[in-house]
Amino acid sequence: MKESDFDKSIRDMMESYGESPEPTSWDSIEHSLASGRRRIIFLRSVSAVAAVAAVVALFLIIGKDAVKEQIKRPVDQIAVVENRPESTPVAIEKSQGIADQIQKKTAIKSKTQNEPKVILNNDENFEEENAPQKLKKTDLSPQEEKVDNKPKEVTRTSPAQPAEQWNFPIEEQIKSKRRKPSLAFSTLLTPGVGSNERILNTYMQSDFMQFTSSLDRQQSQIETVYDTKYLPAVSVGLQLMVPLSRMLSIATGLNYTMLYSATEEQRFNETVTREQTLHYIGLPLYLYANIFSGEKLMLYGGAGATVEKGLAERVERNGVLPLDETNPVSGLQWSAGATVGGEYRLGKHMGLYADPMLVYYFRGNQPKSIRSVQPLQFKLELGLRYRF
Amino acid sequence: MATRKREYSTQQELIEGCIRREPPAQRKLYETYAPRMLTLATRYSGDRERAKDILHDGFITLFNKIESYSGTGSFEGWMRRIFVNTALMSLRKADVLRNTEEINNAVGEISENPGPVETLSSKELMELIASMPDGFRFVFNMYAVEGYNHQEIAKELNISEGSSRSQLSRARAWLQERIRRQNEGE
Numbered sequence: 416m417k418e419s420d421f422d423k424s425i426r427d428m429m430e431s432y433g434e435s436p437e438p439t440s441w442d443s444i445e446h447s448l449a450s451g452r453r454r455i456i457f458l459r460s461v462s463a464v465a466a467v468a469a470v471v472a473l474f475l476i477i478g479k480d481a482v483k484e485q486i487k488r489p490v491d492q493i494a495v496v497e498n499r500p501e502s503t504p505v506a507i508e509k510s511q512g513i514a515d516q517i518q519k520k521t522a523i524k525s526k527t528q529n530e531p532k533v534i535l536n537n538d539e540n541f542e543e544e545n546a547p548q549k550l551k552k553t554d555l556s557p558q559e560e561k562v563d564n565k566p567k568e569v570t571r572t573s574p575a576q577p578a579e580q581w582n583f584p585i586e587e588q589i590k591s592k593r594r595k596p597s598l599a600f601s602t603l604l605t606p607g608v609g610s611n612e613r614i615l616n617t618y619m620q621s622d623f624m625q626f627t628s629s630l631d632r633q634q635s636q637i638e639t640v641y642d643t644k645y646l647p648a649v650s651v652g653l654q655l656m657v658p659l660s661r662m663l664s665i666a667t668g669l670n671y672t673m674l675y676s677a678t679e680e681q682r683f684n685e686t687v688t689r690e691q692t693l694h695y696i697g698l699p700l701y702l703y704a705n706i707f708s709g710e711k712l713m714l715y716g717g718a719g720a721t722v723e724k725g726l727a728e729r730v731e732r733n734g735v736l737p738l739d740e741t742n743p744v745s746g747l748q749w750s751a752g753a754t755v756g757g758e759y760r761l762g763k764h765m766g767l768y769a770d771p772m773l774v775y776y777f778r779g780n781q782p783k784s785i786r787s788v789q790p791l792q793f794k795l796e797l798g799l800r801y802r803f
Numbered sequence: 804m805a806t807r808k809r810e811y812s813t814q815q816e817l818i819e820g821c822i823r824r825e826p827p828a829q830r831k832l833y834e835t836y837a838p839r840m841l842t843l844a845t846r847y848s849g850d851r852e853r854a855k856d857i858l859h860d861g862f863i864t865l866f867n868k869i870e871s872y873s874g875t876g877s878f879e880g881w882m883r884r885i886f887v888n889t890a891l892m893s894l895r896k897a898d899v900l901r902n903t904e905e906i907n908n909a910v911g912e913i914s915e916n917p918g919p920v921e922t923l924s925s926k927e928l929m930e931l932i933a934s935m936p937d938g939f940r941f942v943f944n945m946y947a948v949e950g951y952n953h954q955e956i957a958k959e960l961n962i963s964e965g966s967s968r969s970q971l972s973r974a975r976a977w978l979q980e981r982i983r984r985q986n987e988g989e
Binding site: 440441778 | 822824826829830833834837838839841842845846855858859862863866867870871873874875919920921923925926928929932946947948950975978979
């Protein structure tokens with residue numbers, strides 16, 4: 416008996432033979448799978464709680480900053496009008512806040528023994544550190560010196576008084592810091608996720624029977640090795656960021672992504688190379704929260720999702736049966752991501768930004784790509800942001 | 804609330820159900836393939852108890868990795884590959900593979916005509932294979948039944964290709980001799 420005949424006889428008998436496992440075997444497998452699921456649920460729960468905690472912490476920080484900013488806002492509707500002729504301009508027209516007035520009052524008080532009356536219209540909105548330089552004795556006009564024995568009072572400024580008359584530096588500063596819509600050109604890099612995948616499929620002889628000739632079967636090997644190399648995705652896009660408040664912004668846009676992979680199929684007696692190129696157009700929607708905003712540097716965190724539509728899949732194959740075809744891609748590719756990024760201001764309108772991000776690609780009915788092989792990916796979005 | 808029972812009438816539906824981690828699909832896949840995978844595990848381990856562990860670990864690996872099945876080629880072939888790897892891993896842990904390189908000299912006389920294999924039942928044949936010396940068993944199973952080539956066997960078992968060929972030859976002789984004896988009623 417030939418060796419190959421002997422092996423084939425053994426193979427045929429063994430392939431068709433099966434012994435029933437014990438009934439408890441499945442229970443054991445089911446228990447292990449359930450434990451794995453519980454572990455996954457636990458990890459996801461911990462992740463969710465951590466994410467919520469991070470968001471809460473972020474908003475607490477933001478909230479604190481917002482209160483501080485509100486405190487820093489000058490009491491812009493206040494002016495001191497002393498008992499003097501109405502034609503006399505008030506000496507504190509450059510007042511930036513109630514603290515300034517208090518200091519003036521204190522200074523005046525030190526000069527006079529009279530207690531001035533102070534009426535505030537917004538007594539919680541002041542902070543001493545924002546007060547401008549202390550009023551010196553020499554700052555007082557002769558008119559003030561003259562009238563300092565007279566009773567003084569502080570009254571509300573007339574609403575009709577034009578705002579330009581009051582030059583408030585801090586208000587100007589806040590205006591300059593107010594966030595504006597921006598348009599960004601971005602490129603999304605995927606460092607270090609070029610990936611290889613090797614799959615060895617063992618075909619049974621019965622599988623070959625269906626589609627190969629007897630000659631092919633004689634020559635054929637039983638396995639096919641698939642060696643796939645995935646290149647990092649290439650992505651470019653435009654992003655429009657619109658501030659919702661001083662701390663929050665929402666961003667959307669349009670991006671284009673190209674995914675490329677090459678598979679070397681070692682099968683039968685030949686090696687076939689199959690190249691796949693996928694083209695996607697995507698619509699991201701991200702919410703950003705400002706973490707830190709300096710003169711030059713800005714840090715922020717964000718999270719959101721992207722939906723992408725496959726435009727086309729091009730497949731090229733060499734070998735005995737060469738192929739070059741372009742197929743439509745049905746369905747949508749969803750992904751979710753989170754980032755903590757920063758922007759460096761290059762000028763009044765331009766900024767260079769870098770957003771390292773973690774993106775998870777949900778498995779859908781999309782063609783196989785690096786996103787299905789490696790659903791969680793680290794990405795780096797780099798771009799130029801222009802503020803209007 | 805009544806839930807609709809899925810039928811999984813095709814293998815594709817069954818695989819997709821397993822990808823979605825649906826317990827009924829996993830159960831059905833197990834029921835479909837467990838007997839053949841248990842036989843495979845027994846052929847490699849030569850030990851029913853260890854085979855049960857391989858069956859367990861193999862299915863856990865399978866359900867966790869089923870997303871990586873490319874959809875091309877035989878699903879059972881892909882599955883067998885997982886179970887062979889699981890078996891080899893298990894035997895490696897148990898230090899069984901360490902002696903694979905040693906040539907077993909206890910091979911009897913090589914039979915010129917062992918008689919037809921078909922005279923044995925599948926169960927008898929499987930028991931014969933399972934009772935082969937370790938080195939013979941791994942190489943013979945991988946080459947003759949699963950279809951690995953010597954290069955792959957050498958890599959998996961960490962032996963030379965020459966050893967793989969030599970052990971295969973001896974394994975065949977060993978098995979043919981046992982079959983002859985069985986046929987002669989010894």
